Amino acid sequence: MGRWQAHGAKYTAPPMPEPIPIIGGTGALGWGLALRLARAGQQVVIGSRSAERAGEAVARLRQDAPGSEVEGLVNADAARRGPIVFLTVPFRAQSENLNNLRDALEAGQILVDCTVPTAAAVSGKATRSLGVWQGSAAQQAQEMVPGGVTVIAALHTVSAPVLGDPEAGLDEDVLICGDRRADKARVARLLELIPGLRAVNAGALETARIVEQLTPLLISINARYKTHAGVRITGLPHGDPWE
Amino acid sequence: MGRWQAHGAKYTAPPMPEPIPIIGGTGALGWGLALRLARAGQQVVIGSRSAERAGEAVARLRQDAPGSEVEGLVNADAARRGPIVFLTVPFRAQSENLNNLRDALEAGQILVDCTVPTAAAVSGKATRSLGVWQGSAAQQAQEMVPGGVTVIAALHTVSAPVLGDPEAGLDEDVLICGDRRADKARVARLLELIPGLRAVNAGALETARIVEQLTPLLISINARYKTHAGVRITGLPHGDPWE
Numbered sequence: 001m002g003r004w005q006a007h008g009a010k011y012t013a014p015p016m017p018e019p020i021p022i023i024g025g026t027g028a029l030g031w032g033l034a035l036r037l038a039r040a041g042q043q044v045v046i047g048s049r050s051a052e053r054a055g056e057a058v059a060r061l062r063q064d065a066p067g068s069e070v071e072g073l074v075n076a077d078a079a080r081r082g083p084i085v086f087l088t089v090p091f092r093a094q095s096e097n098l099n100n101l102r103d104a105l106e107a108g109q110i111l112v113d114c115t116v117p118t119a120a121a122v123s124g125k126a127t128r129s130l131g132v133w134q135g136s137a138a139q140q141a142q143e144m145v146p147g148g149v150t151v152i153a154a155l156h157t158v159s160a161p162v163l164g165d166p167e168a169g170l171d172e173d174v175l176i177c178g179d180r181r182a183d184k185a186r187v188a189r190l191l192e193l194i195p196g197l198r199a200v201n202a203g204a205l206e207t208a209r210i211v212e213q214l215t216p217l218l219i220s221i222n223a224r225y226k227t228h229a230g231v232r233i234t235g236l237p238h239g240d241p242w243e
Numbered sequence: 244m245g246r247w248q249a250h251g252a253k254y255t256a257p258p259m260p261e262p263i264p265i266i267g268g269t270g271a272l273g274w275g276l277a278l279r280l281a282r283a284g285q286q287v288v289i290g291s292r293s294a295e296r297a298g299e300a301v302a303r304l305r306q307d308a309p310g311s312e313v314e315g316l317v318n319a320d321a322a323r324r325g326p327i328v329f330l331t332v333p334f335r336a337q338s339e340n341l342n343n344l345r346d347a348l349e350a351g352q353i354l355v356d357c358t359v360p361t362a363a364a365v366s367g368k369a370t371r372s373l374g375v376w377q378g379s380a381a382q383q384a385q386e387m388v389p390g391g392v393t394v395i396a397a398l399h400t401v402s403a404p405v406l407g408d409p410e411a412g413l414d415e416d417v418l419i420c421g422d423r424r425a426d427k428a429r430v431a432r433l434l435e436l437i438p439g440l441r442a443v444n445a446g447a448l449e450t451a452r453i454v455e456q457l458t459p460l461l462i463s464i465n466a467r468y469k470t471h472a473g474v475r476i477t478g479l480p481h482g483d484p485w486e
Contacts, residue, residue, distance in 0.1 A: 071271040127446065129453075159478070172477040175460075203370065203463035210372075210460045217418075218476075220446035225479050232475040233461075234415040235402070236468050 019071065020190070021078040022086045023097060026057045029114060029155065030088035032163025034061055038068035039166070040193040045071045047078030054078075064166050079104040084190060086112045088155075091130070091137055092121040098144040107148025110183050111140040113208075114155040116215040127220040129213055138177065138208035152178035152187045153208035157216050157228040158197070159228035169194030172230030177208040185242040200233050201241055261325040262286040263433070266318045266332060266340060269300045272357060272398065273331035277304055280346040281311035282409070283436040288314045290321030297321075307409050314323025322347040327433060329355045331398075333374070334380055335364040341387040350391025353426050356384040356451075357398040359458040372456055381420065381451035394420035396429045396451035399458050401440070402471035413439030415473030420451040428485040443476050444484060 020037055025031045034044045038061055046061065048054035054072030061070045064185030079085050079101050089097050094115045105111065115137035119128040134140045138153035145151060148177070154176045162168045174191050176199050178184040180184035202211055214231060221229045247386050263280055267273045268289035277287045281304055289304065304313045314324070322328050322344050326472035332340050336359045348354065355442035357432045358380035362371040377383045388394060392426060405411045417434050421427040425445030433441030447456055464472045 122348060127450070162478070200464065201467045202460060203467065207370070207463050210456040213456055217445060217450060217453045220450050221443065221476060221479075224444045224446065224485060227478050227480055229479060230477040232477050233464060234473040234475050235405070235470050236464075236472060237470055241468060 001188070017043075018082040019045045019069075019160065020084060020086065021045040021047055021081050022077045022088055023047040023079060024093070025072075025078070025091035026053045026090055027090070028087065028160035029162060031057060032165075033061075033086060033088060033155070033161050034070070035064055035166060036163055036194040037190075038070055041068075042190075042193065043069040043071075043082075045073060045078045045081045046075055047075040049075060076100060076104040080106075083108065084110045084112060084187060086114060086155075087141065088114045090121060091115050091117045094137055094141065095144065098141060102144075102146060105146050105149050107146065109155050110150050110152055110187060111141060111145055112152050112187055113138045114153075115141065116156050116212050117185075118216050118219070125208050127216045127223070129144065129216050132209075135206055136209035136212050138205055138212070139170035142205060142213050149185045150178065151205060152176060152183055153205060153211060154187055154191065154199075156211050157218060157231040159230060162228045164232075170194065170230075171232075172196070173198045173200045173232050175200050175202035175211045175214070175231065175233075177202050177211055179205045186241050199242070200236065260286075262288045262312075262314065263327060263329065264288040264290055264321040264324050265288040265329045266322060266344070267330065267336070268321070269296045270331055270333070271403035271407060273329065274300060274303075275403050275408075276308055276329060276331060276398065277313070278409060279406055279437040280433075281308035281313055283438070284311075284434065285433075286312040286314075286325075288316060288321045288324045290316055290318040292318060318345040319343060321410075326351065327353045327355060327430060329357060329398075330384065331357045333364060334358050334360045337380055337384065338387065341384060345387075345389060348389050348392050350389065353393050353395055353430060354384060354388055355395050355397050355430055356381045357396075358384065359399050359455050361459050361462070370459045370466070372459050375452075378449055379452035379455050381448055381455070385448060393421065393423050393426045393447060395419060395426055396448060396454060397430055397442075399436065399454050400461060400474040402461075402473060405471045405473075413437065413473075414443045414475075415439070416443045416475050418443050418445035418454045418457070418474065418476075420445050420448050420454055422448045431485050442485070443479065
């Protein structure tokens with residue numbers, strides 16, 4: 001059992017005080033997520049391939065989220081710093097990153113995969129997607145992480161530029177897929193610390209193959225409406241579904 | 244050029260006074276759509292494989308939408324009655340229906356395909372989908388309709404039971420895919436006659452392969468939340484995008 005194994009922890013517990021590693025935290029989505037979590041009072045660890053770029057992002061973050069506790073490390077070191085690790089790299093680099101994290105990730109950790117297999121990864125259109133052999137990028141991640149690491153898919157529909165704009169308000173949903181309800185709930189609790197985001201339980205990890213397609217759909221809508229669209233699920237009952 | 248060809252008609256024109264054929268109008272989605280359109284003052288033609296079942300649906304419709312102008316016909320006859328034809332049959336029956344409509348549909352008509360290729364069509368789960376060779380059920384429809392008929396994909400995310408419940412309010416989007424903006428706009432104008440529905444231009448017809456997946460996604464969410472969920476796109480600018 002690894003360091004991060006949940007020892008009978010209830011999934012209703014508040015997000016842990018441990019730092020939140022963001023692999024690829026210098027990219028647009030990772031940066032935006034880091035910014036929002038830092039402003040929500042969470043400790044963030046920016047991971048990057050280069051320690052120098054991680055350091056630069058940390059400096060920027062300290063400016064946009066004054067007083068926040070942030071750290072910059074190379075990805076593998078960042079991944080060791082907390083129980084819930086976000087993977088926010090382009091699909092093109094997902095497998096390479098997961099290979100590099102093989103010795104860093106440990107049983108009990110949660111990997112939140114935000115990867116979207118758009119055809120842009122192979123010089124195609126971002127309004128089209130690639131078929132992934134395992135069904136989705138998230139399922140590919142689940143195949144590649146060490147045993148005991150749970151993959152949760154999330155954040156595909158939240159616009160990176162909006163997330164990274166400290167002035168922009170959010171009012172949308174995050175669709176969360178995963179096979180362990182308790183782990184989904186931990187990620188939900190964490191993401192709902194960001195004002196304006198509601199976490200919706202979208203189903204099993206295999207449902208990521210649908211949710212990952214929403215990014216190309218929103219990119220198609222963005223092109224037509226000149227905006228940064230998001231998604232809201234209507235008709236959900238009131239109350240906390242994660243209890 | 245067929246009877247229904249638009250003779251330079253502007254797509255900003257209000258919905259035509261012609262009747263609206265609904266192929267498969269005795270099914271849950273078709274029935275709900277017929278009900279809402281009839282209550283919005285539109286003439287509706289219920290199509291069915293059986294004239295008798297069409298007649299029964301018409302009798303029900305007259306009860307739930309008093310004073311409405313409705314007709315019940317076998318599908319092929321129904322399809323000849325108006326320029327915008329809705330196809331609301333299960334995926335299992337889509338090809339058969341399109342074959343049967345080959346002599347009925349004419350150049351200039353719009354076929355609004357609402358088909359969702361869930362795995363339920365082959366005794367699988369409704370939270371999973373089938374791969375369609377052409378990319379989507381809508382693209383399959385485009386391949387099968389006579390030349391000059393435009394296929395528009397719509398209505399996949401609107402719950403049939405909600406649509407069919409006269410007491411239920413709607414407050415959600417309809418995502419519309421198609422290759423001709425003017426035809427998408429005509430369908431948008433028509434669907435927006437239903438109170439609580441906003442039509443969103445989701446992109447080219449090929450984008451239907453994403454939008455059709457939203458039904459299995461919502462079924463997955465419905466199972467978890469015990470509800471009839473819908474979709475709302477956030478962040479769209481105000482104003483009429485169909486002008």
